[in-house]
Amino acid sequence: MPAARAITDSQPLVDWLFLDLNSYFASVEQQLHPELRGKPIAVVPVDSDATCAIAASHEAKKFGIKTGTNIGEARRRCPELITVMAGHDVYVEFHHKIIEEVERHFPVHVICSIDEMACKLDAPRRRLDAAMDLARRIKQGLRERVGECITCSVGLAPNRFLAKVASDMQKPDGLVVLLQEELPGRLLELELSDLCGIGRRMEPRLHACGIRTMEDLWAAGRETLHRAWGGVGGDRFWHGLHGGTTEDDVPPAHRTIGHSHVLAPELRTPPAAGIVARRLLLKAASRLRRMKYRARHLHLSVRTENGPRCEAQAKFEEGSDSIVLARVLADLWQKVMKQARWQRVKKVSVTLFGLVAETSPRQLELFEASGASAPKEQREQREQLSRVLDEINQKFGRDSVVIGFTPDTVRTFSGTKIAFTRIPDREEFKE
Numbered sequence: 016m017p018a019a020r021a022i023t024d025s026q027p028l029v030d031w032l033f034l035d036l037n038s039y040f041a042s043v044e045q046q047l048h049p050e051l052r053g054k055p056i057a058v059v060p061v062d063s064d065a066t067c068a069i070a071a072s073h074e075a076k077k078f079g080i081k082t083g084t085n086i087g088e089a090r091r092r093c094p095e096l097i098t099v100m101a102g103h104d105v106y107v108e109f110h111h112k113i114i115e116e117v118e119r120h121f122p123v124h125v126i127c128s129i130d131e132m133a134c135k136l137d138a139p140r141r142r143l144d145a146a147m148d149l150a151r152r153i154k155q156g157l158r159e160r161v162g163e164c165i166t167c168s169v170g171l172a173p174n175r176f177l178a179k180v181a182s183d184m185q186k187p188d189g190l191v192v193l194l195q196e197e198l199p200g201r202l203l204e205l206e207l208s209d210l211c212g213i214g215r216r217m218e219p220r221l222h223a224c225g226i227r228t229m230e231d232l233w234a235a236g237r238e239t240l241h242r243a244w245g246g247v248g249g250d251r252f253w254h255g256l257h258g259g260t261t262e263d264d265v266p267p268a269h270r271t272i273g274h275s276h277v278l279a280p281e282l283r284t285p286p287a288a289g290i291v292a293r294r295l296l297l298k299a300a301s302r303l304r305r306m307k308y309r310a311r312h313l314h315l316s317v318r319t320e321n322g323p324r325c326e327a328q329a330k331f332e333e334g335s336d337s338i339v340l341a342r343v344l345a346d347l348w349q350k351v352m353k354q355a356r357w358q359r360v361k362k363v364s365v366t367l368f369g370l371v372a373e374t375s376p377r378q379l380e381l382f383e384a385s386g387a388s389a390p391k392e393q394r395e396q397r398e399q400l401s402r403v404l405d406e407i408n409q410k411f412g413r414d415s416v417v418i419g420f421t422p423d424t425v426r427t428f429s430g431t432k433i434a435f436t437r438i439p440d441r442e443e444f445k446e
């Protein structure tokens with residue numbers, strides 16, 4: 016990388032632009048409801064003082080109210096606080112509008128969450144002056160075309176990790192640059208816990224390795240971080256921190272597609288919970304197909320009303336066919352519920368992992384030799400059928416066609432929810 020830098024003129028270079036929307040849900044509410052602008056508001060999932068804020072406006076943040084603050088506590092800190100019920104579908108709607116606007120200026124390389132995205136800059140835009148100009152145009156575009164309340168903080172840096180760190184350093188409406196040649200530079204202003212990847216559990220482990228400050232962290236060798244993390248996560252973190260190239264995309268094999276659901280009391284009997292589990296699986300499978308992957312593992316986890324969590328997983332021939340996956344799930348369900356002694360179920364989580372791209376060649380020899388797999392044509396027909404079901408559900412609404420249960424019993428609980436780490440596509444509301 017240093018060689019490539021040397022041949023350009025004196026203009027410093029950056030490789031990534033990271034964009035983080037400020038107080039996202041709260042800003043969308045203020046955009047939609049002008050009477051909320053300039054006021055301390057907290058977005059809440061349910062109308063109760065016992066709940067926590069899932070977002071707070073800039074004005075509320077001045078009172079120390081943030082995501083996770085209990086609403087009772089928030090009202091004590093700020094009696095004039097206004098709570099607003101979350102409207103997840105409009106947040107997704109705005110998310111797509113925001114992506115559209117950013118892409119008028121530059122392609123988004125990766126969407127990190129509903130309010131975060133990153134662009135990998137190309138040669139002309141790597142020059143710091145051009146990158147800053149791009150950042151300012153995106154900010155202005157969002158304000159003019161998406162809404163005056165929609166502001167963001169942008170970080171520019173040699174890799175995505177540092178660009179995200181930079182985007183966190185100035186809020187709201189920030190623009191912060193971290194240059195490779197100036198590192199550690201402004202990183203030393205931060206606390207360890209300001210860095211993504213250093214959470215409550217990680218900090219004591221760093222302390223145990225003698226790392227208490229950003230100076231210590233910067234001075235630590237790769238082996239030390241490997242030890243602190245207990246694996247390659249530490250090496251990755253070290254590379255990221257020092258401006259090295261990080262993985263731009265997690266390889267599909269390490270990705271997961273999953274859904275979980277906390278059951279309403281009337282759905283907590285084992286038979287009803289089993290239907291919920293299958294509904295969650297079909298939703299995940301549909302998403303798997305849309306992303307053009309196949310999965311090789313399925314994990315099922317169940318939390319009973321008063322017991323511990325019970326879980327099991329299965330490995331199978333890679334596939335994306337709902338019928339086969341539902342069969343795998345049925346076996347896992349028996350296994351897990353036996354562990355759970357068929358008690359009432361409070362929460363169900365279903366996760367597909369070991370993903371492979373549809374385009375990669377199948378690894379079938381073993382299965383075919385053992386006679387355990389379906390003939391190729393039959394398998395392809397079933398995958399085709401699953402895809403047709405996806406299309407029908409897209410066109411006519413969720414659960415127009417389902418496999419193995421009555422739509423009416425399940426329609427209400429599989430509503431698409433926001434995950435902070437994952438944005439439902441518009442199509443997903445119909446899956």
Ligand SMILES: [Mg+2]
Nearest residue numbers: 035036037130
């Ligand atoms: Mg944000």
